[in-house]
Amino acid sequence: MASPPDTGNGSTTVIKLPQARQRRGALVGLAALVLLTVALGLWQAARAVYKQRLADHYAASIALPPLTWRNSDLPPLFRRVSLQGYWLSAQTLYLDHRDYNGEVGVEVITPFRLADGSIVLINRGWRATNAVESAAIPATPQVEVLNWPRFFELAHTPPQGKLFQNITAARFAEWSHLPQPLWYGRLRSAANDGLQHDSATPDFNPSRHIGYMLTWWGMSIAGLFLWRHFRRSTRAPQTQATTEALVTTKKPTAPEGDDA
Incomplete structure (x- = not known):
């Protein structure tokens, strides 16, 4: 950019602002x-590895013969166990708004007291909301040990009678005035009780995390190309990398009659 000519009344200075x-x-x-x-x-790659190991552990555990369980020790996760004790049918509760093959119903949860007096919660199966379940329950149930169920809720919803939106050991103890359950399981024994027994394998789905991983790394590659392109642009000539600003300063004027 050419500097403007000096008019004689002042000087023009070009300042480059980098x-x-x-x-x-x-x-x-x-x-x-x-x-x-x-x-x-x-992180997603690590999650995929973890989910795959969990799926392998489930397959290995479910293939083992059931254990007989009488005390309060926590059984291995996903292991099938045969319980010794009795049902507390009066404290049966229902998890509301549970879907089964596109139909909304409830999951039936009944506590079981072990021989040493401790309590476990057993998910006996699903039924339609207005259906009536049979009173037939296996005297010695065979259950699969699971993690406590976690369902999304915006806030804690108090139970309506025996209907719960979500269940934890503390919520059950507060509602039933019984000791807190030690663990949670799912009934696997064949029972003619009118309930749908979901024995499907849990969907660990490690491939979902692989998809997330590829998405993030695709963004990384795109960002790297953008970074390199932008870095090259910084090596352009300095005249393209600066902004010129004009500052005009006025020359001092000598007083009239001064011969110096």
Whole structure:
């Protein structure tokens, strides 16, 4: 950019304001974004490995013969156990709004007292909301040990009679005035009780995390290309990397009659 001519009344100074600091900030931001998406991809890869190990552990555990369980020790996760004790049918509760093959109903939860007096909660199966279940329950149930169920809820909803939106050991103890259940299981014994017994394998779905991983790493690659392109643009000629500003200063005028 050419400097304007001097008019004689003042001088013109060209000041170049570098934009390098702004460009460095943008490069740092892009680099941080690339590192973040790489880290998120690694996290999803670790989740996929964990879910696959969990699926393998489930398959190995469910193939083992059932254990006889009488005391309060926690059985291995996913292991089938035969319980010794008796049902507490009066404290049966229902998990409301549970879907089964597109139909909404309830899951029937009945506590079982072990021989040492401790309590476990058993999910006996699903039924339609208005259906009536049979009183037939296996005297010595065979159950599959599960993690406590976790269902999404915006806030804690108090039970309506025997209808619960969600269940935890503490909520059951508060409602039933019984000791807190030690663990949670699902009935696997064949029972003519009018309930649907869901014996399907849990959907661990490690492939879902693989998909998330590829998505994050795809974003990392795109960010890396953008970072390289932007970095090359910073090597353009300085005349393209600066902004010129004009500052005009007025020359001092000598007093009239001064011969100096």
